[in-house]
Amino acid sequence: MTSSVPSPALPGRVRRGYALGSVATGTFGTVPGLLLLPYLTDTLGVAAGVAGAIVFLPKAWDVVLNPVAGRISDHSEHPGGRRRPFLLRGGLALALAFALMFAGPTEPTALAAGWVVVTFLLCASAYAFFQVPYVAMPAEMTLDYAERTRLMTWRVAVLAVAILLSGATAPLVVDAVGGEDSPSGYRAMGVYVAVVLVVGVVGAWWGTRDAPEHRVPTPTGSLRDQLRVVAAAPDFRALLLTFVVQALAVGTMLAGVAYVADDLLERPGAATILFAAFVGPALLVTPLWERYARTRTKRSGYTWSTVSMVAGMVVLLLALPHAPVVGYVGAALVGVGYAGAQVFPMAMLPDAAAHDAARTGENRVGVYTGVWTAGETLGLALGPAVFALALALGGYVSSTADESVAQSDSALTAIRLGFALVPAVLAALSLLALRHYRLDEEIRHGS
Numbered sequence: 001m002t003s004s005v006p007s008p009a010l011p012g013r014v015r016r017g018y019a020l021g022s023v024a025t026g027t028f029g030t031v032p033g034l035l036l037l038p039y040l041t042d043t044l045g046v047a048a049g050v051a052g053a054i055v056f057l058p059k060a061w062d063v064v065l066n067p068v069a070g071r072i073s074d075h076s077e078h079p080g081g082r083r084r085p086f087l088l089r090g091g092l093a094l095a096l097a098f099a100l101m102f103a104g105p106t107e108p109t110a111l112a113a114g115w116v117v118v119t120f121l122l123c124a125s126a127y128a129f130f131q132v133p134y135v136a137m138p139a140e141m142t143l144d145y146a147e148r149t150r151l152m153t154w155r156v157a158v159l160a161v162a163i164l165l166s167g168a169t170a171p172l173v174v175d176a177v178g179g180e181d182s183p184s185g186y187r188a189m190g191v192y193v194a195v196v197l198v199v200g201v202v203g204a205w206w207g208t209r210d211a212p213e214h215r216v217p218t219p220t221g222s223l224r225d226q227l228r229v230v231a232a233a234p235d236f237r238a239l240l241l242t243f244v245v246q247a248l249a250v251g252t253m254l255a256g257v258a259y260v261a262d263d264l265l266e267r268p269g270a271a272t273i274l275f276a277a278f279v280g281p282a283l284l285v286t287p288l289w290e291r292y293a294r295t296r297t298k299r300s301g302y303t304w305s306t307v308s309m310v311a312g313m314v315v316l317l318l319a320l321p322h323a324p325v326v327g328y329v330g331a332a333l334v335g336v337g338y339a340g341a342q343v344f345p346m347a348m349l350p351d352a353a354a355h356d357a358a359r360t361g362e363n364r365v366g367v368y369t370g371v372w373t374a375g376e377t378l379g380l381a382l383g384p385a386v387f388a389l390a391l392a393l394g395g396y397v398s399s400t401a402d403e404s405v406a407q408s409d410s411a412l413t414a415i416r417l418g419f420a421l422v423p424a425v426l427a428a429l430s431l432l433a434l435r436h437y438r439l440d441e442e443i444r445h446g447s
Contacts, residue, residue, distance in 0.1 A: 010142055010151060010211070017207015018141070019154040023135045023200025024091055026162030028127055029380060031170050031193050032120070034271075036086035037384045038262075039102070039186055041391075041398040044112045048396050052388025054113060058121040059381030062128050063374045069132040070370025072277055082140070083366075084208055090129030090202025094362040095194040102190035106183045128373070134204065136369040141211050143322070149298065152347040153290035156339060157283060164279035165374040166196060168272045171258070199351035236352040236368065237435035243345045244375040245433070246306065248427035250338070251383015253313070256419030259391075261415075263407050264321035277331035289340040297440035298344045298351075305340025306431055308333055313424035320416055338361035352441055390418030 034056070040051035069086075078085045097119055104115030138148050164371045173192045178185035231237065261270035312333025319326035352369035394414025397405045407415075 004143050009147060014141070014208060014211045015151055015154045017209075018137065018151065018204060018211065019158040020200055020203030021087065021130075022155050022159035023162045023203065024094070024197050025131060025134070025200075026159040027166040027193060027196050027200065028094065028123070028165050030167045030254065031189075032123075033251055033380060033384055034167055034257055035170060035174070035186070035189070036101075036116070036120070037255050038258045039398075040113065040116065043114075043186065044106060045109050046113050047393040047398055048388045050113070051398070052385040052392075053234055054117055054120070055388070056381045056385035058101040058117060058124045059377050061121060062124050062377040062381075065125060065128045066132050066374035066377065067236045067367060067370035069371075070136065070366030070368070071364075072129075073133040073136060074366035081208075081211075081213055083137050084205060084211075086109040086357065087201060087205045087208075088125050090131075090133075091197065093126035094130055095124055095197040095201065098197060099127055099190045099194035102183075102186040106151050124377070126272045128377075130201065131373050132370045134367065135349070135373055136353075136365045137208065137211070138347075139368075140355045140364045141208075143354070146222060146294070146349050149293045149343070149347040150288055152343050153286055155346065155358075156342045157286045159342060160279050160282040160286060160335075160339060162196075162200070164275060164283075166193065167257075167275040167279070170273050193318060197271065197343045214265045228356055232354065233356060234439050235439040236353075238433050239345060239348055239352060240303070240372060240375050241433040242430045242437075243372070244379040245426055245430035246309075246341055247376045247379025248382050248386070249309075249313075249379075249423035249430070251380040252386045252426070253334075253383070253419055253423040254295070254380075254416060255384035256389035259387075259415045260320065260419050263412060265324055267324070270324070273328060274331050277328040280335065280337040281332045285336050286339045287342060290341045291342075293344070293347070298348050299434065299437050299440050301340055302344035302348070303431060303434060305337045306427055306434075308337030309341060310337075310424050312337060313420050313427065316421035317416070317424065319421065321412075348437070348439070355439060372417070386422060390422065 027434045037051055038053055040054060041048055042048040045056065073083055073086055076085070101116060101119040101123060104119065105112050136158055138151050142148060142151065158419060170189050170193055173189040174182070174185035174186070177188040211217070257271050257274055261274065289305065301345045312335070315330030316327050319330055321327075321360070348371065349372055353365045356364055356368070391411065391414055394411040395408050396411040396414065397407060
């Protein structure tokens with residue numbers, strides 16, 4: 001299922017249609033990590049450590065559920081396609097659950113926190129049945145090594161737009177309706193984001209209606225047997241570990257944006273400026289990363305994009321809070337690296353899954369992507385928990401909507417370190433795992 005010989009390119013409408021799914025993945029990957037933790041600590045009055053657990057545990061459930069979702073989609077025989085029907089069902093359920101998550105009671109605190117746990121668990125479950133089949137599709141849509149990179153370039157470009165729109169506008173909706181400490185603002189934001197999710201879900205489902213589907217026989221054996229085979233693939237293991245550690249770094253950084261804007265910079269619109277500085281360059285350089293892959297390996301591109309992320313995080317660490325303009329430059333460097341750190345691994349994943357299918361004659365693409373998305377979800381879920389732990393260690397004081405609390409110097413230091421230093425260390429360490437990925441050379445040399 002992988003060929004180093006060029007094959008017919010996918011129609012442009014299929015590339016664009018598939019890319020629209022990133023509106024949903026980018027939005028759901030961004031907004032909870034950005035706003036759910038401050039909603040819990042600064043609106044509902046949940047202690048930072050407890051809030052971190054609430055953000056983490058429902059998504060940790062996906063570590064179990066995602067491989068199951070992949071296995072189910074592997075065995076699908078739906079006339080509408082092996083994966084496509086899951087996009088619509090799982091995606092619409094996700095949108096509904098997201099709107100409900102911010103529509104619950106605000107007191108007593110225990111009841112409000114319980115509502116968030118249950119609805120966030122529903123979100124995570126629905127998202128598994130959207131994301132896993134969605135990520136599995138490229139390995140079956142094209143057999144060409146280079147075409148998968150082109151497909152991912154479209155996807156990452158839309159992903160960057162989705163992150164910008166959701167990350168920048170969701171806080172604006174909160175502020176416009178009732179302010180960052182107002183439950184009504186969060187409720188309006190929940191409905192707004194649900195509408196954005198529906199646009200991405202329906203767009204991807206409809207846009208891929210004419211996509212080719214290169215099927216390989218469904219694998220036999222239990223889910224445990226399939227997971228054992230996937231775990232034995234050394235290139236996939238190296239790629240997965242790299243991506244999960246980087247997801248943890250990004251999740252930790254994302255969780256700190258609202259705290260940096262409110263407690264360190266104390267400037268109106270600072271969160272929106274940070275997001276614009278991060279995503280704007282990513283939009284510009286995504287096609288350049290795709291061009292890089294034409295003459296060099298995907299692993300090389302992944303390495304240099306990670307280096308750019310680490311450099312930007314270091315600049316943020318040194319610049320905040322006293323040199324915000326320099327900090328925005330650091331955010332731009334992170335954005336440049338983040339674009340490549342999405343293009344390359346998301347093109348390398350179908351390579352690994354399709355290489356296994358070609359070697360064994362069985363299609364484990366759903367299992368591969370289930371494990372992959374489980375790892376990504378775990379990393380992104382652990383990020384807010386790590387940042388919440390930093391807040392707790394720094395003595396951050398939570399508050400309810402009608403309270404205003406001045407944070408201590410130790411809490412402000414914890415925000416700065418959790419936002420920049422911890423992600424930089426994690427991203428740098430991820431390169432140790434990437435050194436063991438060798439599949440690029442095998443495919444390019446036709447072995």
